[in-house]
Amino acid sequence: xxxxxxxxxxxxxxxxxxxxxxxxxxxxxxxxxxxxxxxxxxxxxxxxxxxxxxxxxxxxxxxxxxxxxxxxxxxxxxxxxxxxxxxxxxxxxxxxxxxxxxxxxxxxxxxxxxxxxxxxxxxxxxxxxxxxxxxxxxxxxxxxxxxxxxxxxxxxxxxxxxxxxxxxxxxxxxxxxxxxxxxxxxxxxxxxxxxxxxxxxxxxxxxxxxxxxxxxxxxxxxxxxxxxxxxxxxxxxxxxxxxxxxxxxxxxxxxxxxxxxxxxxxxxxxxxxxxxxxxxxxxxxxxxxxxxxxxxxxx
DNA sequence: GCCGGTCAAGGTCTT
DNA sequence: AAGACCTTGACCGGC
Numbered sequence: 472x473x474x475x476x477x478x479x480x481x482x483x484x485x486x487x488x489x490x491x492x493x494x495x496x497x498x499x500x501x502x503x504x505x506x507x508x509x510x511x512x513x514x515x516x517x518x519x520x521x522x523x524x525x526x527x528x529x530x531x532x533x534x535x536x537x538x539x540x541x542x543x544x545x546x547x548x549x550x551x552x553x554x555x556x557x558x559x560x561x562x563x564x565x566x567x568x569x570x571x572x573x574x575x576x577x578x579x580x581x582x583x584x585x586x587x588x589x590x591x592x593x594x595x596x597x598x599x600x601x602x603x604x605x606x607x608x609x610x611x612x613x614x615x616x617x618x619x620x621x622x623x624x625x626x627x628x629x630x631x632x633x634x635x636x637x638x639x640x641x642x643x644x645x646x647x648x649x650x651x652x653x654x655x656x657x658x659x660x661x662x663x664x665x666x667x668x669x670x671x672x673x674x675x676x677x678x679x680x681x682x683x684x685x686x687x688x689x690x691x692x693x694x695x696x697x698x699x700x701x702x703x704x705x706x707x708x709x710x711x712x713x714x715x716x717x718x719x720x721x722x723x724x725x726x727x728x729x730x731x732x733x734x735x736x737x738x739x740x741x742x743x744x745x746x747x748x749x750x751x752x753x754x755x756x757x758x759x760x761x762x763x764x765x766x767x768x769x770x
Numbered sequence: 771g772c773c774g775g776t777c778a779a780g781g782t783c784t785t
Numbered sequence: 786a787a788g789a790c791c792t793t794g795a796c797c798g799g800c
Binding site: 718 | 791792793794795796797
Binding site: 576 | 776779780
């Protein structure tokens with residue numbers, strides 16, 4: 472059953488985004504402060520809209536604080552954002568909201584280039600710090616893909632596990648890994664998670680392109696990667712863009728994909744819907760889910 | 771205003 | 786070998 476449901480970063484029907492940014496060349500204290508302020512302002516408006524519409528799962532844009540983890544960042548961004556983040560975190564966690572961030576595909580924790588690993592760790596630290604400043608517990612997660620295929624898959628997984636175990640404890644307590652569509656399948660991710668103590672996010676759409684055998688058995692293992700402090704398991708749902716490249720996210724979600732998800736997953740979960748039309752797609756998903764009787768009240 | 775080019779970044783896939 | 790593409794689109798300069 473679906474419990475919380477939500478969407479990432481921006482709205483589609485209103486000009487609201489937590490991802491406003493600027494060019495690195497125009498990075499300055501003033502530019503940073505005004506952009507962060509704008510992202511936080513619009514985040515509150517989005518959260519208020521979600522609250523009114525029964526959605527309680529939100530992915531904060533990685534550009535909430537543009538260039539926060541970039542080597543060129545020389546400003547005290549936590550100082551600029553702390554009080555407002557704390558206020559937002561307090562208000563919406565009281566209402567049962569759950570938050571996350573999802574560093575982009577340039578973050579490769581198992582890269583063979585040490586500098587890339589270093590930058591990735593910096594981005595993870597920043598992502599965690601946002602959630603820390605909001606005063607949120609470790610059920611509020613930072614989502615990352617497995618990374619690159621460096622050598623064979625066994626090596627890739629070993630490298631990933633080694634890097635995970637080197638992370639600071641507070642980062643490990645928030646980090647979750649998600650299966651992707653070409654390198655780390657769901658079974659790869661579950662194996663890495665079992666070895667490193669992280670929870671695994673299941674993306675059913677990626678799984679179509681890089682499927683794992685024995686999905687029911689795998690989901691049972693996946694559920695067990697979520698410990699008490701991690702909160703409820705999280706899943707991702709999206710549909711193929713009609714006529715688009717394999718793997719491209721569609722504007723909306725197909726009813727059959729929602730039904731398949733609900734029939735496949737035997738436990739309660741929070742659902743992030745990754746559709747281009749964001750909240751518009753979710754309003755329809757909720758309707759489908761009510762018809763299929765696979766959504767419960769959110770808390 | 772709007773449109774097209776561009777953007778911080780790594781790796782994979784296609785041509 | 787070089788370019789397109791992804792992701793969370795959004796900015797920015799030129800018309």
